[in-house]
Amino acid sequence: MTNNVKISIRQFTILMMFYTIGTTILVIPSTLAADAKQNAWIAAIVGWLLGLLIVYLYFSIGKLYPQMTLIGFLEHTLGKWFGKLVSLIFITFSFLGASTVLFYLANFMTTQVMPETPIGAFIILFAALVFMGVRLGLEVLSRSAEILFPWFLILFVVSSILLIPEIEIQKMKPIMEIGIKPTIKAALAYIGTASLPLVLILLIFPSALNQKKGAGKAFMIGTLLGGICIILITFLSISILGADFSSRNMYPSYALAKQINIGNFIQRVEILMAGMWFMTIFFKASFYAYGVVAGITQLFGCKDYRPFVFPCGMIIAAYSLVVYPNVAYMMDFDSTVYIPYVITIGLLLPLLLLVIGSIRKKMSSR
Amino acid sequence: MVRLLSVLVSVFLLLSLLSGCWSRRELDELGIAVGIGVDKAANGYRVTTQVVSPGEIAAARPSGNRTPVTVYETTGSTIFEAIRKITTKSSREIYLAHLRVLVIGEALAKEGIHKALDHFSRDHEVRTDYFVIVAKGATASDVLKVLTPIEKIPANYLYLALDSSQKLWAPTATITLDELITDITSEGKNPALSAVRVIGKQISQTQKNVESIEPPGFLKYSGLAVFRKDKLIGWLNEKESKGYSYITNNVESTVGAIACPGGGKIAVEVIKSKTKIKGKVRNGKPNIDIVVKMEENVGEVECEIDMTKRETISELEYAAKLRVEKIIKNTIKKVQSDLKVDIFGFGEAIHRADPAAWKTLKQNWDEQFAQLDFNVNASVKIRRIGTVANSFHKEGVE
Numbered sequence: 001m002t003n004n005v006k007i008s009i010r011q012f013t014i015l016m017m018f019y020t021i022g023t024t025i026l027v028i029p030s031t032l033a034a035d036a037k038q039n040a041w042i043a044a045i046v047g048w049l050l051g052l053l054i055v056y057l058y059f060s061i062g063k064l065y066p067q068m069t070l071i072g073f074l075e076h077t078l079g080k081w082f083g084k085l086v087s088l089i090f091i092t093f094s095f096l097g098a099s100t101v102l103f104y105l106a107n108f109m110t111t112q113v114m115p116e117t118p119i120g121a122f123i124i125l126f127a128a129l130v131f132m133g134v135r136l137g138l139e140v141l142s143r144s145a146e147i148l149f150p151w152f153l154i155l156f157v158v159s160s161i162l163l164i165p166e167i168e169i170q171k172m173k174p175i176m177e178i179g180i181k182p183t184i185k186a187a188l189a190y191i192g193t194a195s196l197p198l199v200l201i202l203l204i205f206p207s208a209l210n211q212k213k214g215a216g217k218a219f220m221i222g223t224l225l226g227g228i229c230i231i232l233i234t235f236l237s238i239s240i241l242g243a244d245f246s247s248r249n250m251y252p253s254y255a256l257a258k259q260i261n262i263g264n265f266i267q268r269v270e271i272l273m274a275g276m277w278f279m280t281i282f283f284k285a286s287f288y289a290y291g292v293v294a295g296i297t298q299l300f301g302c303k304d305y306r307p308f309v310f311p312c313g314m315i316i317a318a319y320s321l322v323v324y325p326n327v328a329y330m331m332d333f334d335s336t337v338y339i340p341y342v343i344t345i346g347l348l349l350p351l352l353l354l355v356i357g358s359i360r361k362k363m364s365s366r
Numbered sequence: 367m368v369r370l371l372s373v374l375v376s377v378f379l380l381l382s383l384l385s386g387c388w389s390r391r392e393l394d395e396l397g398i399a400v401g402i403g404v405d406k407a408a409n410g411y412r413v414t415t416q417v418v419s420p421g422e423i424a425a426a427r428p429s430g431n432r433t434p435v436t437v438y439e440t441t442g443s444t445i446f447e448a449i450r451k452i453t454t455k456s457s458r459e460i461y462l463a464h465l466r467v468l469v470i471g472e473a474l475a476k477e478g479i480h481k482a483l484d485h486f487s488r489d490h491e492v493r494t495d496y497f498v499i500v501a502k503g504a505t506a507s508d509v510l511k512v513l514t515p516i517e518k519i520p521a522n523y524l525y526l527a528l529d530s531s532q533k534l535w536a537p538t539a540t541i542t543l544d545e546l547i548t549d550i551t552s553e554g555k556n557p558a559l560s561a562v563r564v565i566g567k568q569i570s571q572t573q574k575n576v577e578s579i580e581p582p583g584f585l586k587y588s589g590l591a592v593f594r595k596d597k598l599i600g601w602l603n604e605k606e607s608k609g610y611s612y613i614t615n616n617v618e619s620t621v622g623a624i625a626c627p628g629g630g631k632i633a634v635e636v637i638k639s640k641t642k643i644k645g646k647v648r649n650g651k652p653n654i655d656i657v658v659k660m661e662e663n664v665g666e667v668e669c670e671i672d673m674t675k676r677e678t679i680s681e682l683e684y685a686a687k688l689r690v691e692k693i694i695k696n697t698i699k700k701v702q703s704d705l706k707v708d709i710f711g712f713g714e715a716i717h718r719a720d721p722a723a724w725k726t727l728k729q730n731w732d733e734q735f736a737q738l739d740f741n742v743n744a745s746v747k748i749r750r751i752g753t754v755a756n757s758f759h760k761e762g763v764e
Contacts, residue, residue, distance in 0.1 A: 173718040
């Protein structure tokens, strides 16, 4: 299936950018501000740089067997049965990811925008869109990313410019007061949501790209661009709302957009900000969903993944209704359980794979 | 067959959209709340909500014998309950997104306001762009029941009067909820809110009030209410409030009088003002430098002085500088000796300047603040003297 799908380098870069921004932009300023206070933007930069290392790790894995996808690679390096077992771990990860991302979006909508609409309505609508995208395939997803990119850019740039008059640099000071430990903790939260889930990109990277040259660079640039957006939003959120208010707010970037007021004329435009996330969250959710569907297909050695889309979609949509029983559970899970979980899947496991994979490759070439 | 079926299915799906939005609320079903007042009640809160009566505001020819707003007063053990209880009195659901002012009653402010504020920061409908003010010598409910001239909606009057007095006269503070919460939680700054008084309480609540050319009952901003964390502890008068605005860099424009060298007065208009607060810690003692840079115009000359001379202008600049420095010094001294609470954000300035020293200083910051040394340095430039050079006084008197 991925063998006949080809996406261009530029599309891949944009996809990576959207994937990095994903849900991160919605929630991470608050998490960062809770730990690193007024240094949240520094923590975001630290996370951004650490994220580069992680991308490099994935890139190196991808380079080992450029023709294989993650599942094939696992079977090749770890043996058929053990490989399949480890693939299951990745599939559960994307399954959880897809459900939680859907929940994030729906929860945001019911909390902030349309509180009287049942959460299921948002989940079903959004899941339908996501799985339609997945069914149509990677090429369609990539092209839609390419089409949405300028809109995202316009919204992002306009809302950032409109916020400039509200900036109070005093709120950033004192710079560097917060110690290393909270900064690292915050940076970990950053890479936990923005960088480590990128491990699923190995499902298409680099096998689905139409040219392998420059693929690594595109990967890097995409995540870098995404990171810049997040750093900017964190910066604005700290310098406008202040560290305290940012950390107290569930969705600081939405609260941020509420501050826009140019001459009592351009105001109440926060839903534009939400429109931006719909785009980024759509691509993040699509990737997770694709991870589930493609993972299952390859795990069982099926040829076509399309028959799996509908049933998987229904299960994921249903599961996202119950994945977090309440919002406090979500916050607790995200700050305690999720970080070690994602580090295991996104960092330790790939590191292990890289070591085993390179040893195997050396042995076979000898 | 399949084609026909799919057409039918899509037609039915589209039909379901015709019923409209899910949680739509038509404009004529909403009671748009423009002002909310919170007072203490026997157990819980008394919430006063000022709701626009659209028939009187929007109609081309209002009936004239109905008030443009209606006030609902409800009590509840929590704010949220009290607001919802309005439905037992009102035909319309209260909509909070157009709130202009939140008035806090004096009695509640003295007890502490943080519990009362949570709902307003948590509810999704309430925005953060309204002003929070304190009723001085009155309940919030008194404040919201005054009918005001010119502005049909009294809450709009409260909002606009505060906004323009802050911009043109300076001794008020336009604090929104998020700023208030930041100040309450800050270790190095305490909140100060504008205080509003009700004059002629009895008459002000009836339509009669706006029927006379000089309404006997009205609302008036008078100085600031000073809080320690979330509890009201005292008031600043107009002059001190102006000093507060100077220190916190909130003066856009104001007018002040300076004495002429030979007796009489000159009024100057501040057209630009910028204040910087720098903190430093010397031998463990906090120290604050306040630097004010201002530009002024001469607006009124009531004495015999030669305005065409360069020396005159520099004399006036010096007098204006002393005036501002005195206002600021008096304000700080008053707050240091009487209220003993840091409303100026000096603690935050020290924090920014010396994070390490702040860690020990913040433990008894209120005491440190009361004995803190400060320097005020203002520099004033007088730019223009209006449309005439010398006044006609000399000739007029003779």
